[in-house]
Amino acid sequence: MTYLSKTFLLFAGLALAACTNPDRFDDATGAGLDSGAASGLTGAASDPASAAYFQQAVGDRVLFAVDQSNLGTQAQTTLDGQAEWLMTNRDFTAIIEGHADEQGTREYNLALGARRANSVQEYLISRGVAADRLRVVSYGKERPIEICSNEACYAKNRRAVTVLAAGPTS
Amino acid sequence: MMRFMMSLFAALTLWAMPVQAQDSGPLRIEITEGVIEPMPFAAPDFVADTAAGTELGRNIARVISADLAGTGLFRQIPAEAHISRITSFESPVQFADWRAVNAQALITGAVSVDGAGRVVARFRVYDVFAGQELGSGLQLVGTRDGWRRIAHKVADQVYSRITGEGGYFDSRVVYVSESGPKNQRAKRLAIMDYDGANLKYLTDSSSLVLAPRFSPTGDRVLYTSYETGFPRIYVLDVANVGRRVLPTQDGTMSFAPRFSPDGRSVLYSLTQGGNTDLFVMDIGSGSSTRLTNAPSIETAPSYSPDGRQIVFESDRSGTPQLYIMAAGGGEARRISFGQGRYGTPVWSPRGDLIAFTKQSKGRFHIGVMRTDGSEERLLTASFLDEGPTWAPNGRVIMFTRETQGAQGQASLYSVDITGRNLKQVSTNGGASDPSWGPLQD
Numbered sequence: 001m002t003y004l005s006k007t008f009l010l011f012a013g014l015a016l017a018a019c020t021n022p023d024r025f026d027d028a029t030g031a032g033l034d035s036g037a038a039s040g041l042t043g044a045a046s047d048p049a050s051a052a053y054f055q056q057a058v059g060d061r062v063l064f065a066v067d068q069s070n071l072g073t074q075a076q077t078t079l080d081g082q083a084e085w086l087m088t089n090r091d092f093t094a095i096i097e098g099h100a101d102e103q104g105t106r107e108y109n110l111a112l113g114a115r116r117a118n119s120v121q122e123y124l125i126s127r128g129v130a131a132d133r134l135r136v137v138s139y140g141k142e143r144p145i146e147i148c149s150n151e152a153c154y155a156k157n158r159r160a161v162t163v164l165a166a167g168p169t170s
Numbered sequence: 171m172m173r174f175m176m177s178l179f180a181a182l183t184l185w186a187m188p189v190q191a192q193d194s195g196p197l198r199i200e201i202t203e204g205v206i207e208p209m210p211f212a213a214p215d216f217v218a219d220t221a222a223g224t225e226l227g228r229n230i231a232r233v234i235s236a237d238l239a240g241t242g243l244f245r246q247i248p249a250e251a252h253i254s255r256i257t258s259f260e261s262p263v264q265f266a267d268w269r270a271v272n273a274q275a276l277i278t279g280a281v282s283v284d285g286a287g288r289v290v291a292r293f294r295v296y297d298v299f300a301g302q303e304l305g306s307g308l309q310l311v312g313t314r315d316g317w318r319r320i321a322h323k324v325a326d327q328v329y330s331r332i333t334g335e336g337g338y339f340d341s342r343v344v345y346v347s348e349s350g351p352k353n354q355r356a357k358r359l360a361i362m363d364y365d366g367a368n369l370k371y372l373t374d375s376s377s378l379v380l381a382p383r384f385s386p387t388g389d390r391v392l393y394t395s396y397e398t399g400f401p402r403i404y405v406l407d408v409a410n411v412g413r414r415v416l417p418t419q420d421g422t423m424s425f426a427p428r429f430s431p432d433g434r435s436v437l438y439s440l441t442q443g444g445n446t447d448l449f450v451m452d453i454g455s456g457s458s459t460r461l462t463n464a465p466s467i468e469t470a471p472s473y474s475p476d477g478r479q480i481v482f483e484s485d486r487s488g489t490p491q492l493y494i495m496a497a498g499g500g501e502a503r504r505i506s507f508g509q510g511r512y513g514t515p516v517w518s519p520r521g522d523l524i525a526f527t528k529q530s531k532g533r534f535h536i537g538v539m540r541t542d543g544s545e546e547r548l549l550t551a552s553f554l555d556e557g558p559t560w561a562p563n564g565r566v567i568m569f570t571r572e573t574q575g576a577q578g579q580a581s582l583y584s585v586d587i588t589g590r591n592l593k594q595v596s597t598n599g600g601a602s603d604p605s606w607g608p609l610q611d
Contacts (some may be wrong), residue, residue: 005236102572105424105468105483107514108490110425110441110446115446137399142355144353147351
């Protein structure tokens with residue numbers, strides 16, 4: 001699998017509930033990178049039609065409470081932005097990746113990640129994004145973005161990331 | 171007791187009947203007892219009939235000793251302490267010399283390499299203090315490369331004759347070999363002897379792979395791979411490493427597979443529209459049947475050894491707990507009622523116990539309970555223990571232990587069902603998700 005070598009500064013930390021310090025996605029997280037998002041897709045963050053803009057300005061991820069898959073207010077705001085962007089940039093499709101923190105068994109976390117990805121998918125569809133542009137996958141606890149073993153890291157790992165791809169979903 | 175005579179590589183033959191086999195002699199370990207004093211034994215180098223066999227004779231004795239001592243039930247008396255030397259397999263044993271060093275059990279053997287390059291080994295087990303043979307002498311024939319299996323078979327015989335339980339040394343483990351940091355971990359399937367020898371990789375690390383499961387006869391392995399970008403179940407032929415994906419509907423995810431006791435079908439989890447339920451698929455035809463239909467998570471299913479029941483994990487009560495239902499589905503009864511969250515239940519090959527992962531107060535445990543949920547016993551505790559798998563004799567459990575923090579690494583551990591003899595299993599680098607295969611033929 002390929003990993004992004006770039007480091008993206010996340011300006012729109014808004015998407016990250018409970019994050020006070022500027023967040024750096026030092027992003028080799030495999031998140032999405034298995035699923036066809038090539039680094040060539042990202043483009044310049046200054047271009048509002050670019051995947052980089054989606055990732056950094058719109059916010060490509062939402063976070064969840066322990067064992068939960070329901071979307072909080074902040075998550076809904078981020079997803080409203082995602083839906084709007086996807087409605088404008090119709091050449092893109094997306095794979096929504098659900099993740100869990102390491103506090104749980106491998107199997108349960110796979111199922112939990114699927115619930116989270118599905119919550120995001122349903123929300124985006126409810127905001128008008130065509131269902132056939134969205135697919136979901138769960139990585140369970142296999143692809144943590146933060147690697148410490150405490151709640152500060154777990155909170156960022158309990159996430160669903162909307163990973164863009166050009167072209168059809170399958 | 172010893173009816174596994176012919177096999178792919180090794181012919182194990184009853185070679186002599188000097189004394190009648192004893193069902194229970196004075197030499198006996200009851201392994202259900204909580205704390206025991208390990209039984210002292212001596213296993214001198216096997217006598218070599220030819221010069222070429224000398225090293226082989228030493229290596230075989232070494233592996234037998236490691237197997238027995240590794241159980242925690244036996245203690246090896248080192249060669250330096252021996253008074254008698256076994257220089258001829260046929261000469262009478264000087265019991266007084268072995269009693270003097272307090273060897274309660276003595277294993278003697280001879281090894282030779284025949285004209286066809288095959289290894290021929292013979293062995294006897296003695297009850298030193300009774301001054302007589304325990305069981306019958308046996309001869310094993312194997313390939314030169316297969317000498318470790320000969321040693322494991324001898325050790326299985328010794329273990330079995332003394333404990334009255336089946337052995338587990340001539341068995342293999344399939345697992346996930348891990349490398350790289352936590353956020354970029356590469357995983358590939360690996361197979362090895364139960365003691366870590368003869369490691370072989372079954373896949374490369376180009377795709378994420380999870381939780382391999384041996385078939386009942388050890389000929390195939392089920393596992394989950396992200397090869398297509400989505401988790402799907404594959405079946406792999408151990409002998410030729412050929413593999414195929416099991417059919418599934420587009421837009422779904424399948425994982426947590428386990429073979430049925432007859433090896434013909436696969437029990438697994440399927441996620442559709444965010445909801446995970448249990449299904450069973452006939453491997454031959456690819457046709458699948460739904461077993462549960464609930465909005466909760468149903469995963470980690472495992473059959474009872476008779477194939478009539480399924481134990482699984484569900485959060486239908488609000489937290490993950492263990493349930494048992496009939497193999498065809500239907501009403502399930504909850505069996506876990508302790509404080510905490512329960513997962514990955516696995517039915518013992520003996521049918522009497524269920525091993526599980528328990529999460530409680532920020533710690534993980536491997537535990538066992540009876541099939542009605544009673545007599546729960548936690549065997550381990552750490553930052554993260556999960557995914558138990560049973561030794562073929564149902565007396566030992568292997569599992570994944572992962573250490574805490576940014577440098578956290580996974581490794582394999584084993585523990586016996588009394589909670590004793592916890593130890594790390596030798597692997598080449600990081601390792602997780604072990605599946606312990608059957609005793610080999």
